[in-house]
Amino acid sequence: xxxxxxxxxxxxxxxxxxxxxxxxxxxxxxxxxxxxxxxxxxxxxxxxxxxxxxxxxxxxxxxxxxxxxxxxxxxxxxxxxxxxxxxxxxxxxxxxxxxxxxxxxxxxxxxxxxxxxxxxxxxxxxxxxxxxxxxxxxxxxxxxxxxxxxxxxxxxxxxxxxxxxxxxxxxxxxxxxxxxxxxxxxxxxxxxxxxxxxxxxxxxxxxxxxxxxxxxxxxxxxxxxxxxxxxxxxxxxxxxxxxxxxxxxxxxxxxxxxxxxxxxxxxxxxxxxxxxxxxxxxxxxxxxxxxxxxxxxxxxxxxxxxxxxxxxxxxxxxxxxxxxxxxxxxxxxxxxxxxxxxxxxxxxxxxxxxxxxxxxxxxxxxxxxxxxxxxxxxxxxxxxxxxxxxxxxxxx
Amino acid sequence: xxxxxxxxxxxxxxxxxxxxxxxxxxxxxxxxxxxxxxxxxxxxxxxxxxxxxxxxxxxxxxxxxxxxxxxxxxxxxxxxxxxxxxxxxxxxxxxxxxxxxxxxxxxxxxxxxxxxxxxxxxxxxxxxxxxxxxxxxxxxxxxxxxxxxxxxxxxxxxxxxxxxxxxxxxxxxxxxxxxxxxxxxxxxxxxxxxxxxxxxxxxxxxxxxxxxxxxxxxxxxxxxxxxxxxxxxxxxxxxxxxxxxxxxxxxxxxxxxxxxxxxxxxxxxxxxxxxxxxxxxxxxxxxxxxxxxxxxxxxxxxxxxxxxxxxxxxxxxxxxxxxxxxxxxxxxxxxxxxxxxxxxxxxxxxxxxxxxxxxxxxxxxxxxxxxxxxxxxxxxxxxxxxxxxxxxxxxx
Numbered sequence: 001x002x003x004x005x006x007x008x009x010x011x012x013x014x015x016x017x018x019x020x021x022x023x024x025x026x027x028x029x030x031x032x033x034x035x036x037x038x039x040x041x042x043x044x045x046x047x048x049x050x051x052x053x054x055x056x057x058x059x060x061x062x063x064x065x066x067x068x069x070x071x072x073x074x075x076x077x078x079x080x081x082x083x084x085x086x087x088x089x090x091x092x093x094x095x096x097x098x099x100x101x102x103x104x105x106x107x108x109x110x111x112x113x114x115x116x117x118x119x120x121x122x123x124x125x126x127x128x129x130x131x132x133x134x135x136x137x138x139x140x141x142x143x144x145x146x147x148x149x150x151x152x153x154x155x156x157x158x159x160x161x162x163x164x165x166x167x168x169x170x171x172x173x174x175x176x177x178x179x180x181x182x183x184x185x186x187x188x189x190x191x192x193x194x195x196x197x198x199x200x201x202x203x204x205x206x207x208x209x210x211x212x213x214x215x216x217x218x219x220x221x222x223x224x225x226x227x228x229x230x231x232x233x234x235x236x237x238x239x240x241x242x243x244x245x246x247x248x249x250x251x252x253x254x255x256x257x258x259x260x261x262x263x264x265x266x267x268x269x270x271x272x273x274x275x276x277x278x279x280x281x282x283x284x285x286x287x288x289x290x291x292x293x294x295x296x297x298x299x300x301x302x303x304x305x306x307x308x309x310x311x312x313x314x315x316x317x318x319x320x321x322x323x324x325x326x327x328x329x330x331x332x333x334x335x336x337x338x339x340x341x342x343x344x345x346x347x348x349x350x351x352x353x354x355x356x357x358x359x360x361x362x363x364x365x366x367x368x369x370x371x372x373x374x375x376x377x378x379x380x381x382x383x384x385x386x387x388x389x390x391x392x393x394x395x396x
Numbered sequence: 397x398x399x400x401x402x403x404x405x406x407x408x409x410x411x412x413x414x415x416x417x418x419x420x421x422x423x424x425x426x427x428x429x430x431x432x433x434x435x436x437x438x439x440x441x442x443x444x445x446x447x448x449x450x451x452x453x454x455x456x457x458x459x460x461x462x463x464x465x466x467x468x469x470x471x472x473x474x475x476x477x478x479x480x481x482x483x484x485x486x487x488x489x490x491x492x493x494x495x496x497x498x499x500x501x502x503x504x505x506x507x508x509x510x511x512x513x514x515x516x517x518x519x520x521x522x523x524x525x526x527x528x529x530x531x532x533x534x535x536x537x538x539x540x541x542x543x544x545x546x547x548x549x550x551x552x553x554x555x556x557x558x559x560x561x562x563x564x565x566x567x568x569x570x571x572x573x574x575x576x577x578x579x580x581x582x583x584x585x586x587x588x589x590x591x592x593x594x595x596x597x598x599x600x601x602x603x604x605x606x607x608x609x610x611x612x613x614x615x616x617x618x619x620x621x622x623x624x625x626x627x628x629x630x631x632x633x634x635x636x637x638x639x640x641x642x643x644x645x646x647x648x649x650x651x652x653x654x655x656x657x658x659x660x661x662x663x664x665x666x667x668x669x670x671x672x673x674x675x676x677x678x679x680x681x682x683x684x685x686x687x688x689x690x691x692x693x694x695x696x697x698x699x700x701x702x703x704x705x706x707x708x709x710x711x712x713x714x715x716x717x718x719x720x721x722x723x724x725x726x727x728x729x730x731x732x733x734x735x736x737x738x739x740x741x742x743x744x745x746x747x748x749x750x751x752x753x754x755x756x757x758x759x760x761x762x763x764x765x766x767x768x769x770x771x772x773x774x775x776x777x778x779x780x781x782x783x784x785x786x787x788x789x790x791x792x
Binding site: 153158159161162163165166169171172174175178183187209210212213215216217219220223224225226227309310313314315316319 | 549554555557558559561562565567568570571574579583605606608609611612613615616619620621622623705706709710711712715
């Protein structure tokens with residue numbers, strides 16, 4: 001059977017996907033293949049193509065021209081597939097072992113063909129299942145330091161930096177974050193979604209002008225600070241793991257933004273993992289390792305240095321790392337709140353079966369979220385952050 | 397005589413310029429014209445074409461494919477002519493009476509044809525000549541508030557804002573500022589140029605790591621903060637005036653940057669005007685009017701409002717205006733230092749004939765520059781700023 005794959009955009013079927021990969025010589029011709037669409041269908045089709053006789057195959061990811069979240073549907077640029085593929089290729093020049101290999105890019109059809117990672121587990125799923133990944137904290141810390149440092153003004157010639165800012169302009173995906181992370185959860189918006197038991201706490205958030213002022217500042221940073229090429233959606237669902245490997249996937253939200261945003265999303269999502277399994281203290285150790293690795297790796301990269309004479313000025317590196325830390329706490333606070341009461345939740349909290357435990361975990365998330373936003377400039381070490389988390393888990 | 401004007405870039409002669417304007421129907425055909433090149437020849441050709449019988453004509457401005465500063469020459473994109481023309485046209489939608497009319501744009505030849513403003517005077521020249529312009533403070537304050545507010549995230553849809561950030565990407569002109577304003581003056585760079593009497597003060601600047609750390613932060617803001625479309629080079633040489641009109645010209649450095657940069661350059665250049673004529677206190681009154689008009693106009697625009705619910709959050713407007721103020725002081729400090737010891741000086745200081753007075757003025761400029769950079773967060777009102785200036789003028 002021959003299927004006509006045109007150059008005009010069309011969403012592929014499973015059979016199309018095999019045909020496409022064969023036509024592009026991404027699969028050996030003399031074999032039979034099985035294809036399964038494994039995406040969640042909200043933003044992308046994800047085809048897993050494997051030899052029928054078993055073994056490793058390929059992933060063919062195709063962007064859909066719309067987004068579906070909780071039944072809503074709105075048009076969304078296909079351009080993001082190209083942004084994602086471009087981000088992966090650039091990141092691979094800094095951290096080749098921490099991102100999936102890209103085998104093929106098709107701008108017209110919004111297709112990226114990627115390394116098959118089906119032998120790995122999504123980090124969120126693995127953590128929810130009670131697994132422990134001793135390397136993941138260091139790997140994510142390294143990923144953050146390498147990708148954020150090397151794409152920033154500290155490393156790039158200003159011409160190159162400004163070219164990349166234009167290349168990774170990503171207004172539609174940024175708008176999703178602007179609305180769902182920074183705005184809707186802090187106002188009585190239709191998109192919000194929370195259990196009735198949280199109502200009192202939620203209404204106190206909506207009424208808290210001091211909190212909202214701080215969120216306004218963080219949102220303004222997100223809108224205006226082109227510090228580095230962010231992953232843009234670095235939660236534990238964007239990381240594949242096993243004992244030996246950590247692979248950061250799905251940078252379709254990539255754009256030039258404030259460095260602390262990526263770090264903060266990691267912090268918050270490891271917090272969720274801990275709130276799901278509060279007996280598993282290693283989730284917080286991972287969080288600590290992320291920061292400590294980031295701090296050391298960024299420092300090493302900075303000290304290896306560029307020509308910029310300001311990088312040698314006493315105090316500039318500590319100032320820079322302190323800003324990343326404070327921003328990360330603030331952005332982590334926004335993530336903690338929006339994942340609890342906004343449109344898009346996390347399984348870590350929603351899947352806690354016991355009602356009392358679930359509500360408790362969510363109240364803790366809201367409380368920690370608020371404190372991180374309000375106290376981000378006075379929490380000055382990872383130890384203080386961990387103490388704050390312990391304190392809130394045991395007192396709410 | 398017929399001259400062939402091709403579509404390929406070529407620098408025009410005075411005769412070409414008349415021919416070009418006639419071909420484009422920018423001049424009436426049944427008249428004779430006189431053309432004079434009146435530019436300083438560093439970055440652009442500026443042709444003033446008038447009817448031979450007298451009266452108002454047109455200005456034809458053409459970008460040169462290189463920059464000449466103090467004998468040095470380096471290639472420079474012609475794209476900046478289009479950026480300048482586009483900025484003028486966009487600014488005209490907010491402040492039609494404060495920018496020159498644009499009659500014609502030619503992207504290929506890097507030409508902009510503009511309203512003839514030869515009946516006005518360059519503000520720097522007028523101030524040096526001892527003139528007073530009672531409207532100019534309010535006009536510049538209005539220009540700043542209107543152009544900066546309307547091009548920012550406070551006024552634009554995020555899609556539109558991000559489109560404009562890309563459109564006004566201006567790496568080559570930004571690089572000039574990055575080097576000449578933020579870097580070279582603070583290190584022992586070849587481009588620096590200062591009188592031997594300043595050496596001690598200059599060396600103390602180069603050795604002052606606290607100062608350089610603050611300049612590093614300001615440079616980082618210039619590199620990364622896309623707050624609004626800046627004019628980018630708003631000194632008193634970029635303003636035409638007479639008693640009734642104020643016209644802001646030459647936005648070829650326009651790009652998305654931190655709002656305080658434009659305000660700070662105005663502050664510093666009015667300071668230079670005052671240091672030239674320290675008996676003329678109206679220069680500082682103008683500075684005060686710039687800020688007070690900016691503050692009130694920006695506030696009015698904000699309160700008229702957009703849909704963004706955060707603009708209604710208590711404290712967000714004062715936070716925003718305080719940031720603009722502090723940034724403006726810091727950037728003014730950089731401008732004060734670089735115009736005294738860097739590559740590009742100002743006539744306000746260099747043309748003071750009396751040696752002692754000139755050196756005194758320059759030392760005051762350096763001292764005020766350092767204080768503005770270091771104390772920008774503790775100087776909390778225009779009165780404090782004016783007191784600081786008076787204090788330094790009388791004590792150095």
